[in-house]
Amino acid sequence: MWVDGRHTDPKRSLILAGGGMRVAYQAGVLLALEEAGIEFSHVDGTSGGIFNAAMLASGLQPKAIAERWRSLKIKDFISGREFRDYLKPFTMTGYADADNIRNKVFPHLGIDLPNIRNNHTLNASFNVCNFSDKTVEAVSNKEVLEDHLIAGVSLPLMMPALQIGQDWYTDAVWIKDANLMEAVRQGSEELWLVWAIGNAPTYYPGAFNQYVHMIEMSANGTLLEEFQQIDLINQMIHKDVDNVPQKQPIRLFVIKPPEPLPLDPDLFFNKVNTRELINMGYEHAKSRLSAQPVLPTAMDSQATKNTNPGTVLSFRATFDGRLDFDNSGTAVTYYTYFRFNSLDSHSQLSFYSSIFLSPEHQEMITYQPSIHSVKSKNRWQLSVTSKLLIQGEEHNLTADFSLYSDVDFLLGLEMKRCRLSISNKKGLRLEGLLHQSLSRRLKACIFAQTSSGGKNGGLKKRFKMVKKLMEYEV
Numbered sequence: 001m002w003v004d005g006r007h008t009d010p011k012r013s014l015i016l017a018g019g020g021m022r023v024a025y026q027a028g029v030l031l032a033l034e035e036a037g038i039e040f041s042h043v044d045g046t047s048g049g050i051f052n053a054a055m056l057a058s059g060l061q062p063k064a065i066a067e068r069w070r071s072l073k074i075k076d077f078i079s080g081r082e083f084r085d086y087l088k089p090f091t092m093t094g095y096a097d098a099d100n101i102r103n104k105v106f107p108h109l110g111i112d113l114p115n116i117r118n119n120h121t122l123n124a125s126f127n128v129c130n131f132s133d134k135t136v137e138a139v140s141n142k143e144v145l146e147d148h149l150i151a152g153v154s155l156p157l158m159m160p161a162l163q164i165g166q167d168w169y170t171d172a173v174w175i176k177d178a179n180l181m182e183a184v185r186q187g188s189e190e191l192w193l194v195w196a197i198g199n200a201p202t203y204y205p206g207a208f209n210q211y212v213h214m215i216e217m218s219a220n221g222t223l224l225e226e227f228q229q230i231d232l233i234n235q236m237i238h239k240d241v242d243n244v245p246q247k248q249p250i251r252l253f254v255i256k257p258p259e260p261l262p263l264d265p266d267l268f269f270n271k272v273n274t275r276e277l278i279n280m281g282y283e284h285a286k287s288r289l290s291a292q293p294v295l296p297t298a299m300d301s302q303a304t305k306n307t308n309p310g311t312v313l314s315f316r317a318t319f320d321g322r323l324d325f326d327n328s329g330t331a332v333t334y335y336t337y338f339r340f341n342s343l344d345s346h347s348q349l350s351f352y353s354s355i356f357l358s359p360e361h362q363e364m365i366t367y368q369p370s371i372h373s374v375k376s377k378n379r380w381q382l383s384v385t386s387k388l389l390i391q392g393e394e395h396n397l398t399a400d401f402s403l404y405s406d407v408d409f410l411l412g413l414e415m416k417r418c419r420l421s422i423s424n425k426k427g428l429r430l431e432g433l434l435h436q437s438l439s440r441r442l443k444a445c446i447f448a449q450t451s452s453g454g455k456n457g458g459l460k461k462r463f464k465m466v467k468k469l470m471e472y473e474v
Contacts, residue, residue, distance in 0.1 A: 010248065012190040013183035014040040014056075017219070018047025018173050019196025020155075020264040021077060024069040024274035026052045026194050028281025028365065029255050030062035033192070035389065036289050042186045044138070046127040047173040048196070050152045055109055057116040057124040057141045063362070068109050069274045070363070074267050076104040093160035098150045111149070116141045123186065127179045128152045132167035136175050138182040177219030180226045184233065184250060192253045193297075194281075198260030200306040204454025212263060220304055227252075227299035251296040252303065255285050259309040259341075271449040276316065276337040279352040279365050286367040310343035311457070313465035315448035317401075317415040317441075321434030323422065331358040334399070334420060334434055340469045347472055349373065351384050355397065364388055366397055373474050379404055380470040388422065395424045406466045410459070412445025 014033075016026055026049065045053025055065050079100035085092055116124065124141035128151050139148050151162040151169035161170040172179075183191050197219045198212070234249040257280060262272040288294070297303050319334040332355055339350040354365040366386035373382045380403040388397045400419040408414045421431035436444075450457035450465050457465075 010189035011042075011187055012038070012040045012192060013042040013044060013186060013188035015178050015180060015183055015191055015193045016043065016045045016049030016052050017178035017193065017195050017197060018049050018171075019177075019261065020048050021074065021267050021274075022196050022261045022264065022277060023048040023052055024072075024277040025196050025257070025261060025281035027062065027066040027069045028278040028283070029194050029285040030056075031066060031278075031365065032282050032285035032289060032367075034062045038192070038289075040122075040192070042123045042125070042183060042188060044125045044127065044179050044182050046152070046177050046179055047155070047171050048153060049178070049194075050126050050149055051105075051109060051111070053124055053126060054106075054111040054116060054149055057119050057122055058110055058112040059115050059119065060110050064110065066278050067363070069278060072105070072108055072274060074274070076100050076108070078268075094154070094156075094158055096159055098154060098159055098162075101153065102146070102150055106146075106149070113144075113146050113149075116144060125179070125182050125186075126152055127172045127176070127182070128169045129172040129175055130167050131161055131170050134175075136172045136179065137169075138179055173215055174218050176222040176226070177215070178223060178226075180223070180252075181229060184230060188250070189248050190251050190253065192255070195254055195256040195304045196261055197304070198306055199304045200260050200308050202308050202453070206454060208263075208265070209454040220301075223304065224301060227303070231299060252299050253288075253294065254297040254303050255281075255288050256304055256306070257281075257284055258307060260306045262314075266449070270447045272314065272337075273316075275335055275354065276352060279335075279337065279354050282365040283352055283367050283369075290368070308343070309451075310341050311450065311452040311461070311465060313340040313342075313448070313450050313462065313469060314338065316444050317418070317436055318444075319418045319420070319434035319436045321420075321432050323420065323430035323432040325428065325430045329432070330430065332356060332420070332432075332434065334418065335363075336399070336418075340465065340472070342465060342468055347468060349469070349472060349474070351386075353384075353386065353397075353399070355388070357390070364390065371474050373472055375471055375473055380472075390422075390424075393424060395422050395428075397422050403470055406463065406470055409466050409470075410445070410463060412442040415441060415444070 043053050043056050079097055081097055119141055125138040126144055126148055127136055127138050128148050130137050147162050147164050155171045161168045177197055178193055180191055198216050199220050230250050237247040266272045315338055317336045322329045322331055334355050336353045341348045349371055351369045354363050356363045366388050369384050369386040371384050382401045385396055385398045388395045398421045403414050415436055418434045420434050423429040450462040
């Protein structure tokens with residue numbers, strides 16, 4: 001995935017924007033980019049994007065990055081201050097400190113400062129806000145300190161700034177959430193931006209939603225300014241001399257979710273987990289890369305735009321069992337995540353999944369799901385056929401589910417079983433009936449979520465959404 005910049009044509013930068021802990025999403029994108037054979041000589045990280053940029057600069061490959069995110073304990077992101085600090089809440093410099101990130105999160109994610117500083121293959125830059133000067137500094141991996149990485153993810157109000165030398169440093173998100181101009185300075189002609197910050201048109205009520213909106217306004221507003229700068233540069237470098245263009249214009253490729261990603265509190269309360277975010281990132285990236293040729297993104301206000309999600313019912317189901325083939329078989333665990341959106345004019349079901357096959361001892365993510373659902377008598381039947389890469393070969397994975405009662409669904413008694421089959425063009429076919437344990441079903445019921453207009457819905461709204469889901473046909 002990483003090559004010496006002198007040997008790439010064109011020279012590419014991977015720009016990992018922030019987004020809190022939601023940047024686990026970027027691990028799925030990295031997997032898809034690697035499978036597509038897209039190579040980079042420079043990676044740039046801002047805010048939460050620093051986690052993934054630092055993992056890459058530490059020498060980790062996308063599969064290892066995804067696995068480390070899956071096994072990370074989200075609670076390790078939070079470490080409290082001393083009790084006496086909370087007695088004076090209006091004089092605190094942050095409601096948490098960075099001890100757990102430094103001592104638990106960084107080691108678990110494999111962020112290794114000596115490896116970062118000694119990496120001669122990948123050129124990396126990490127953006128921090130120099131609060132003393134009110135500027136953004138792009139610190140090279142050759143010069144970065146651990147305190148730079150910590151400061152770069154220390155969101156004001158949440159975590160205190162760090163003093164490095166004579167200056168104070170903090171998260172750059174209030175100035176910019178992605179540093180495209182640093183990639184331009186590096187001489188890159190293609191900018192691949194992985195965007196995790198929301199950009200939906202609706203302004204939601206509530207203090208937390210509005211805090212998030214402030215970040216969204218700052219991040220997207222500065223990005224548009226950088227687009228304008230790049231447009232001026234393109235106009236200058238594209239002037240012909242004797243009818244010969246002097247240089248190719250700088251092009252932008254954005255990979256983003258179609259609707260805003262769940263926020264960090266949803267991760268803390270297990271409404272969504274890092275595995276599900278990774279699977280979403282992989283699917284969205286595979287979809288973006290599926291068209292050939294992959295066309296650049298217009299540098300305008302639509303580049304990072306999301307659609308309004310409407311009312312959303314989201315839930316997971318995890319199945320265990322065995323897939324058999326010619327008197328032999330393999331144990332599997334099948335992870336699924338459903339997002340059912342109900343909008344004014346229509347409804348839409350999105351499906352994300354991954355499967356752990358015991359012989360390969362690795363988790364593989366499905367992509368390009370084709371969904372077929374039908375209401376039959378008192379049963380809602382769902383069949384999803386997805387693509388799956390096993391040792392580089394494309395397979396079809398088909399999963400069949402049934403729901404019988406909206407009341408049973410609300411009680412956590414549905415999604416008992418799933419019939420699964422995996423096949424390839426050579427005629428290989430593994431199939432079997434997988435089951436979800438009662439404890440998993442009950443937990444899934446507890447952590448299922450209904451949200452609308454930036455607020456979580458109650459039992460009545462969830463019941464209404466379940467009824468709509470069981471009437472949904474494609």
